[in-house]
Amino acid sequence: MATPQSVQTSTIRVIDRTCYLSIGRQREEERLRGLRPSAALFSRLPLNLPRPSSPTFNPSTVSVGHIENGVLGDNYGHIAQQSSYESERDSFKDAINNLVKNMESSSVHDASERSDAPKCMPNTRVKVQEEIMSWIHNGGRKQRGIMWVTGPAGTGKSAVLGSIADTCKMKGLLAGSFCFSPTPHSDERTTKKRLVATLAYQLQEHEGLPDVRRRILSSIDRRPAIFTKNLKEQFSELILNPLREIKQRGPGGSGGAVVPKVIVIDGLDECVAEQYCDSTGDLRAAARPKEGDQREILSVLLRAAKDDTFPFCILLGSRPENAIRHFFTSPDAQDVTQELFLGEQYDPDADITLFYETKLSVVREKFELPETWPAPHEKTTLVKNASGQFVYADTAMRIIEGAPKSGANNSFSLGTPCHRLKRILASGLSVEGSEPLETLDALYTSVLSTCPEPSLTMKWLRAIRGLKVLSSDSPSGEKDAPPWLVRLILESYPGEERHALGALASLLYVPPSTRRSRELGRAYSFYHKAFLDFIQSRDRCGGLYVSTTEAEDFINLRYFQTLKNHFERIVTRKDFVYMRMEYQSGKMFCFSSKKAFKEAQDALLACDVRQWTWFVANSHYAYGGHYIIRMFYAVHQWCPWYQPCRPACNHWRQNMLSVLTASGWKVPTAQQLLQNRFSDDVLYDFHPAGISSRRRS
Numbered sequence: 001m002a003t004p005q006s007v008q009t010s011t012i013r014v015i016d017r018t019c020y021l022s023i024g025r026q027r028e029e030e031r032l033r034g035l036r037p038s039a040a041l042f043s044r045l046p047l048n049l050p051r052p053s054s055p056t057f058n059p060s061t062v063s064v065g066h067i068e069n070g071v072l073g074d075n076y077g078h079i080a081q082q083s084s085y086e087s088e089r090d091s092f093k094d095a096i097n098n099l100v101k102n103m104e105s106s107s108v109h110d111a112s113e114r115s116d117a118p119k120c121m122p123n124t125r126v127k128v129q130e131e132i133m134s135w136i137h138n139g140g141r142k143q144r145g146i147m148w149v150t151g152p153a154g155t156g157k158s159a160v161l162g163s164i165a166d167t168c169k170m171k172g173l174l175a176g177s178f179c180f181s182p183t184p185h186s187d188e189r190t191t192k193k194r195l196v197a198t199l200a201y202q203l204q205e206h207e208g209l210p211d212v213r214r215r216i217l218s219s220i221d222r223r224p225a226i227f228t229k230n231l232k233e234q235f236s237e238l239i240l241n242p243l244r245e246i247k248q249r250g251p252g253g254s255g256g257a258v259v260p261k262v263i264v265i266d267g268l269d270e271c272v273a274e275q276y277c278d279s280t281g282d283l284r285a286a287a288r289p290k291e292g293d294q295r296e297i298l299s300v301l302l303r304a305a306k307d308d309t310f311p312f313c314i315l316l317g318s319r320p321e322n323a324i325r326h327f328f329t330s331p332d333a334q335d336v337t338q339e340l341f342l343g344e345q346y347d348p349d350a351d352i353t354l355f356y357e358t359k360l361s362v363v364r365e366k367f368e369l370p371e372t373w374p375a376p377h378e379k380t381t382l383v384k385n386a387s388g389q390f391v392y393a394d395t396a397m398r399i400i401e402g403a404p405k406s407g408a409n410n411s412f413s414l415g416t417p418c419h420r421l422k423r424i425l426a427s428g429l430s431v432e433g434s435e436p437l438e439t440l441d442a443l444y445t446s447v448l449s450t451c452p453e454p455s456l457t458m459k460w461l462r463a464i465r466g467l468k469v470l471s472s473d474s475p476s477g478e479k480d481a482p483p484w485l486v487r488l489i490l491e492s493y494p495g496e497e498r499h500a501l502g503a504l505a506s507l508l509y510v511p512p513s514t515r516r517s518r519e520l521g522r523a524y525s526f527y528h529k530a531f532l533d534f535i536q537s538r539d540r541c542g543g544l545y546v547s548t549t550e551a552e553d554f555i556n557l558r559y560f561q562t563l564k565n566h567f568e569r570i571v572t573r574k575d576f577v578y579m580r581m582e583y584q585s586g587k588m589f590c591f592s593s594k595k596a597f598k599e600a601q602d603a604l605l606a607c608d609v610r611q612w613t614w615f616v617a618n619s620h621y622a623y624g625g626h627y628i629i630r631m632f633y634a635v636h637q638w639c640p641w642y643q644p645c646r647p648a649c650n651h652w653r654q655n656m657l658s659v660l661t662a663s664g665w666k667v668p669t670a671q672q673l674l675q676n677r678f679s680d681d682v683l684y685d686f687h688p689a690g691i692s693s694r695r696r697s
Helices: 084-091 093-102 126-137 157-171 195-204 212-222 231-249 290-305 322-328 348-367 376-386 390-401 417-427 436-449 454-466 483-490 496-504 529-535 538-544 548-561 563-569 572-578 594-599 601-605 609-617 621-634 647-662 670-676
Strands: 019-023 060-064 077-081 146-150 174-179 262-266 313-317 337-341 467-470 478-480 581-583
Touching: 093 195, 093 212, 126 146, 126 157, 126 313, 126 337, 146 157, 146 290, 146 322, 157 174, 157 262, 157 313, 174 195, 195 212, 195 231, 212 231, 231 290, 290 313, 290 322, 348 376, 348 390, 376 390, 376 417, 376 436, 390 417, 390 436, 417 436, 436 454, 436 496, 436 529, 436 538, 454 467, 454 483, 454 496, 454 529, 454 538, 454 548, 467 483, 483 496, 483 548, 483 563, 483 572, 529 538, 548 563, 548 594, 548 601, 563 609, 594 601, 601 647, 609 621, 609 647, 621 647
Parallel strands: 146 313, 146 337, 174 262, 262 313
Antiparallel strands: 019 060, 019 077, 467 478, 467 581
């Protein structure tokens, strides 16, 4: 029999591998199969097996963790060496899949979806980063286990935490990260739902925590429905209990890897409340405001920070919103929390000056400008106008640099950097005595004023934020409408989007509309949340402000104005998305006032109602019936009970009833229609023949 290289006579020497012995009444042979070992599962167990002649002998499979210089003597079976990694992987395959299914990979700090997330420029924010890293290295866990990084909007909190996460990841100190941030494609990054699973996934894959993997996966294997529990139960089962078990039994070592020290969680103020379904499957408003979910997260983290078995410190970033500040200043949290406020003590002006110098040098080289540009007093004004807000500096530089080649035709992009700089400086208020938001708002107002029709631009911006599509996969029950749908509804003529948004290249990413573009799948993206705050505040926008109600009336008007183009542009694979359009208020098609309805009446009368009704009736019924009921109600909403219905109402209702009746649908009776003239509370029904009604209006 050929003897393997690692076998000398009857002595087998196996190092750093797991050996499985199978003893059976077979012909004598030895087989050694080498597979990749798992450092996480090494153990040293004595080999003391009964011989076949022993009364206790029973043919079986015996697993031995480690053999070193083991003399086996006579062999009556076969010896197989098998990787514990392979065995573990097969054993926990379902658990791993379950964990991956319930995590949110795009919320991890280095996810591909976050490739454009803000980071500190080299040599900026040095002092604050050094303070945080010192806290992580020098016993932050033993003193105050939570550091809360906070400060006003635009001061660079996310950039600081992103840079810290990168540094810690490079050094092996990062146990896990989660960034709450809104995204058009997924609401999972703005809710608590996947927080624990995402952290648990990162812990079990960390090389410095070899014993954690098996215990986390065992917990999931034992309780596969753990992700349906509340955060406290999830955190206990998937993180605290495995760590507690390791501490009680003693760790197996990290195999030379660095043991992580910190968990980074950013943007807690962006966390919104989940929306749940009722017993009928209909999405209902969240039972509590977002502050409730934020407090739940903080309570779970505080409990972990106070647990001796939890070895990590927690770095958490957010705006100083009342609910979050109230939690951290409570007696229960004060003793374990260290607050780091990004204020003047960290000399933001020096960092902003360096930021400007670096960016301006690139502009000078690109446009062949003299080294003396810009003048010293212009640089000073730029720094002072920023008032410690990196968001101002970043926005100003985007304007000075100019729009990218794909940008639209606008006054900023057509001018030279010199002209754009002068425009920025002219837009600012008197620096002395002005508030930080005033200079930022003046900059935003200046950019908006370069648009051909600023009021139209504001309507488009609010409509982009307000137009949603229903989504049962989203915790909030909805997500932002895709760009093709926004254009389909809002563009009353070709190129209107470019006309309305072209001057905003420094504030808003507008996806290209060409089918060949690789970026066609990307959604509209605001570079800074501060700009969203601006357009949603009446006090800050002044005369440019467009309310939510005005934005919804604008969307409704454009829906009817562009309806004739919808059906030829909607391909089969997109009609399902089209049929799920909605607003956050749930008032699709419904105008807010009699005045708004009258202004839209010409557009309503010009619509091909028969085509619309046929299209909707033959689409997905789950939404088609809902849309027909909604439209039937909306066109009649502003008809007076004491007079004949308005022409637009007659046009729509008569044609809808004609098409639906011919198609075999159940429609309201004459009595129901008569009652509906006097009351909006009359229940009426639309559904295909043979299908019972699921919704009434």
